[in-house]
Amino acid sequence: MAQKMLLKMQNVSKTFPGVKALKDINIEIEYGEIHALIGENGAGKSTLIKILSGVYQPDEGAEIYIEGTLQDTITPLDSLKNGIAVIYQDFSLFPNLSVAENIAMALRVEKTSPMVSWKETNRVAKQALGKLGLKIPLSTTLAELSVAKQQLVAIARALVNDAKLIVMDEPTSSLSRSEVESLFSIIRNLKNQGISILFISHKLDELFAISDRFSILRDGKYIGTFSEDELDDDRLISLMVGRKIEYTVFKKRKIDDIIFEAKHLSKEGNFKDISFSLSRGEIVGLTGLVGAGRSELAQAIFGLDPFDSGELFLNGKQIQIDSPEHAVQNGISYIPENRLTEGLILKKPMDENICITILPKISDKRGLIIQEKKNQLVDTWINKMQIRPKIPQMIASKLSGGNQQRVVLSKWLATDPKILIVDEPTNGIDIGAKADIHKLLRNLAENGMGIIVISSELPEVLAIADRVLVMRRGRIAASFHGEDLTQEDIMNQAL
Amino acid sequence: MFSYIKKSKEMGILLILIVISVIISLFNSSFLTIGNLLDVVKSNIVLGMMAMGMLLVLLTGGIDVSVASIVAAVTVIIGRFMVDVSSNIFLIFLVGCLSGSLMGMINGLLIAKLKIPPIVATLGTMSVIFGLMLYLTNGTWITGIPQNFIDFGQITVGTFSIPGSEKTMGIPIQFFFFVFAALLTWFMLKYTVIGRGIYAIGGNKESAERIGMNADKINIFIYTYEGFLIGLAAVVHTSIMRQVDPNAFIGFELQVIAAVVLGGASVLGGYGTVFGTILGVSLFCVINNGLILMHIPVYWQKIVVGIVLISSISFDVIQKRMKEKKNVRVDIDEEASVSSRRSGAAGKADTAKLEQKA
Numbered sequence: 001m002a003q004k005m006l007l008k009m010q011n012v013s014k015t016f017p018g019v020k021a022l023k024d025i026n027i028e029i030e031y032g033e034i035h036a037l038i039g040e041n042g043a044g045k046s047t048l049i050k051i052l053s054g055v056y057q058p059d060e061g062a063e064i065y066i067e068g069t070l071q072d073t074i075t076p077l078d079s080l081k082n083g084i085a086v087i088y089q090d091f092s093l094f095p096n097l098s099v100a101e102n103i104a105m106a107l108r109v110e111k112t113s114p115m116v117s118w119k120e121t122n123r124v125a126k127q128a129l130g131k132l133g134l135k136i137p138l139s140t141t142l143a144e145l146s147v148a149k150q151q152l153v154a155i156a157r158a159l160v161n162d163a164k165l166i167v168m169d170e171p172t173s174s175l176s177r178s179e180v181e182s183l184f185s186i187i188r189n190l191k192n193q194g195i196s197i198l199f200i201s202h203k204l205d206e207l208f209a210i211s212d213r214f215s216i217l218r219d220g221k222y223i224g225t226f227s228e229d230e231l232d233d234d235r236l237i238s239l240m241v242g243r244k245i246e247y248t249v250f251k252k253r254k255i256d257d258i259i260f261e262a263k264h265l266s267k268e269g270n271f272k273d274i275s276f277s278l279s280r281g282e283i284v285g286l287t288g289l290v291g292a293g294r295s296e297l298a299q300a301i302f303g304l305d306p307f308d309s310g311e312l313f314l315n316g317k318q319i320q321i322d323s324p325e326h327a328v329q330n331g332i333s334y335i336p337e338n339r340l341t342e343g344l345i346l347k348k349p350m351d352e353n354i355c356i357t358i359l360p361k362i363s364d365k366r367g368l369i370i371q372e373k374k375n376q377l378v379d380t381w382i383n384k385m386q387i388r389p390k391i392p393q394m395i396a397s398k399l400s401g402g403n404q405q406r407v408v409l410s411k412w413l414a415t416d417p418k419i420l421i422v423d424e425p426t427n428g429i430d431i432g433a434k435a436d437i438h439k440l441l442r443n444l445a446e447n448g449m450g451i452i453v454i455s456s457e458l459p460e461v462l463a464i465a466d467r468v469l470v471m472r473r474g475r476i477a478a479s480f481h482g483e484d485l486t487q488e489d490i491m492n493q494a495l
Numbered sequence: 496m497f498s499y500i501k502k503s504k505e506m507g508i509l510l511i512l513i514v515i516s517v518i519i520s521l522f523n524s525s526f527l528t529i530g531n532l533l534d535v536v537k538s539n540i541v542l543g544m545m546a547m548g549m550l551l552v553l554l555t556g557g558i559d560v561s562v563a564s565i566v567a568a569v570t571v572i573i574g575r576f577m578v579d580v581s582s583n584i585f586l587i588f589l590v591g592c593l594s595g596s597l598m599g600m601i602n603g604l605l606i607a608k609l610k611i612p613p614i615v616a617t618l619g620t621m622s623v624i625f626g627l628m629l630y631l632t633n634g635t636w637i638t639g640i641p642q643n644f645i646d647f648g649q650i651t652v653g654t655f656s657i658p659g660s661e662k663t664m665g666i667p668i669q670f671f672f673f674v675f676a677a678l679l680t681w682f683m684l685k686y687t688v689i690g691r692g693i694y695a696i697g698g699n700k701e702s703a704e705r706i707g708m709n710a711d712k713i714n715i716f717i718y719t720y721e722g723f724l725i726g727l728a729a730v731v732h733t734s735i736m737r738q739v740d741p742n743a744f745i746g747f748e749l750q751v752i753a754a755v756v757l758g759g760a761s762v763l764g765g766y767g768t769v770f771g772t773i774l775g776v777s778l779f780c781v782i783n784n785g786l787i788l789m790h791i792p793v794y795w796q797k798i799v800v801g802i803v804l805i806s807s808i809s810f811d812v813i814q815k816r817m818k819e820k821k822n823v824r825v826d827i828d829e830e831a832s833v834s835s836r837r838s839g840a841a842g843k844a845d846t847a848k849l850e851q852k853a
Contacts, residue, residue: 076705092699092706094702109688
């Protein structure tokens with residue numbers, strides 16, 4: 001090794017109960033280097049950062065060298081002392097305190113003196129901002145600053161601790177173009193001072209503009225580190241994607257029987273000019289990176305957080321949705337993330353779980369439940385969804401996972417939706433259960449329901465969707481018919 | 496200090512205080528007299544001292560509903576102590592502060608170590624302390640307070656002549672205990688690492704812990720310090736009343752919380768100052784005193800306190816929600832076109848345009 005590395009990670013793995021989040025990662029970071037860390041959602045980037053910052057401990061056998069010295073264990077404080085500063089997406093600042101205090105706070109904690117010197121606080125803050133070439137009034141309360149300025153304060157704070165490596169998690173996600181430019185010139189300035197940056201972003205143009213080298217993770221595995229001239233967009237994307245498809249791939253259908261249409265939906269700071277249609281019996285996959293505006297769009301359509309402008313049409317007639325109640329009345333149901341797996345009252349019997357969404361429908365005028373109606377309804381759903389065993393009084397927690405999900409689905413389907421929006425329906429469940437849910441959704445579609453599946457998992461989208469919409473930075477970047485579609489095609493549009 | 500009076504909530508509170516004072520004095524000319532004002536001050540010293548402790552608790556986003564039970568318990572403890580054991584004033588203060596701190600510390604430990612939500616923990620200690628106290632005292636008053644302690648309570652500083660009468664009044668010694676509590680709290684909040692830590696935790700607890708602050712330690716400190724001030728306030732209270740009524744403080748916690756909230760402290764944590772709290776306490780007393788002077792029945796005070804409390808808390812909560820709503824969640828691509836690629840291959844996309852045919 002010609003040059004001593006600032007950071008060297010060898011054989012770093014991390015196992016969570018049931019999941020191997022990272023497998024044998026080997027990454028080296030040089031002094032004064034801007035190093036990009038890239039991977040799909042869930043590829044293991046955040047886990048890796050958390051190991052670096054001492055929040056997680058790696059599995060046995062991992063070796064982490066900082067400036068050539070092997071680290072036994074890393075606690076958050078060790079990590080800071082070793083000069084590793086992580087700037088999280090939320091910046092970890094104090095909105096109620098002044099700029100100067102935000103910058104100097106960590107230093108105060110490290111010093112043993114119980115007293116605060118305001119002179120020292122201001123001096124330290126001034127010096128750190130000076131290194132960045134910034135002039136922000138020291139006494140301004142942080143909450144009054146723009147997001148871009150707050151981020152600069154976070155960077156300044158990292159410098160106070162003599163950071164040698166600054167990890168930036170999606171630093172440009174809420175900055176305007178010109179703010180990104182000035183951030184980049186600051187990053188280059190830091191690089192010239194010998195400070196290394198580990199830069200995480202999904203924006204390829206930005207990554208290529210600033211990074212010296214790229215390390216790629218996929219499915220928790222280390223794919224490799226490449227220099228800038230070894231890569232272009234296509235190469236990078238093909239390295240990132242390529243998770244194996246382990247599901248049954250359903251035949252893609254072309255359906256033209258539009259029941260639902262959205263035209264030019266916009267919501268400030270969430271999404272812009274969104275238009276798409278959904279046919280009877282069709283499954284549309286809505287994908288894109290986390291933060292592209294997918295869930296925000298679904299919530300707006302469902303009336304949880306109404307959009308600013310645009311129109312919705314149901315069967316060709318314009319509809320107005322201001323609240324989830326309106327949406328349900330119009331036959332639109334929305335199942336949020338994790339709801340399929342967590343939306344069960346485990347201690348209650350199956351029948352009560354199924355009925356909970358439609359109590360008014362099975363009650364009389366005084367609000368009392370009519371047992372006969374209830375039993376009838378529960379039987380219908382047990383048969384329709386093939387829930388086993390067919391015992392309505394069975395306590396929900398005693399059902400198998402797959403049957404639990406059927407109960408949850410029944411509960412939402414009992415409201416008789418024409419359009420079903422499911423957000424990440426299979427997040428965090430095992431493959432068998434995932435395939436089960438795919439089959440259920442497909443069945444519903446074949447019976448005439450229009451379904452929008454929001455998912456970050458490309459293999460899943462490819463397996464079940466007839467048509468795929470890709471969102472990118474608040475817009476629909478592309479619409480694909482599902483036939484012959486590849487993960488690369490999608491990622492190409494999502495990034 | 497002037498720099499933040501200018502821009503912040505405190506200026507508004509001061510303005511309200513002045514306006515209300517003017518209105519009351521229009522209705523009743525005896526409001527703005529030295530005699531009345533000195534009375535108002537004297538009867539609210541205990542409230543003011545306890546407000547300082549409550550300020551710290553609110554700053555971290557906590558709440559303490561056990562303050563009334565603690566102050567009542569300490570008055571009983573020192574009452575018995577000075578009647579049965581010793582009338583040494585120094586010892587009385589020592590016992591009062593120690594027993595207050597101890598009860599506060601129990602709250603702090605429950606909240607920091609067992610992670611019980613502050614409202615639940617302090618509701619529990621409130622009930623236990625009130626119950627124990629009634630069991631031990633049977634609700635009977637403690638009288639026969641030693642003469643030297645009564646004399647101590649009657650010390651005044653300076654003389655003000657009361658217009659239209661021969662009498663003169665001075666600033667009661669108890670007032671200086673309030674000044675001490677306020678200065679101590681102000682200094683602690685401004686110039687100690689733990690004081691700034693209290694603001695940091697109230698602003699963003701997770702961030703505070705990420706930079707190595709010990710939130711548990713700070714919480715234990717806060718409730719103990721609060722207990723200390725309450726203990727001190729209990730001695731001061733006894734020196735004013737010259738007897739101990741175990742039931743004197745029932746419902747008092749609401750007044751303390753209301754005064755601090757009126758002073759601009761946010762129940763959501765992070766915001767609030769000693770100066771604002773002083774203004775809040777003053778505003779609270781002036782409203783109460785004004786209602787009395789205007790011959791408005793006492794139960795209206797409770798209604799006013801409740802309304803004031805709910806409206807100022809609603810203000811905080813609504814403001815916070817508006818801020819969250821405004822937060823930009825997605826970085827929208829402002830140019831509609833799919834941005835240029837380093838290499839082509841848009842592939843099989845029918846592109847979004849096709850979707851917009853209608």
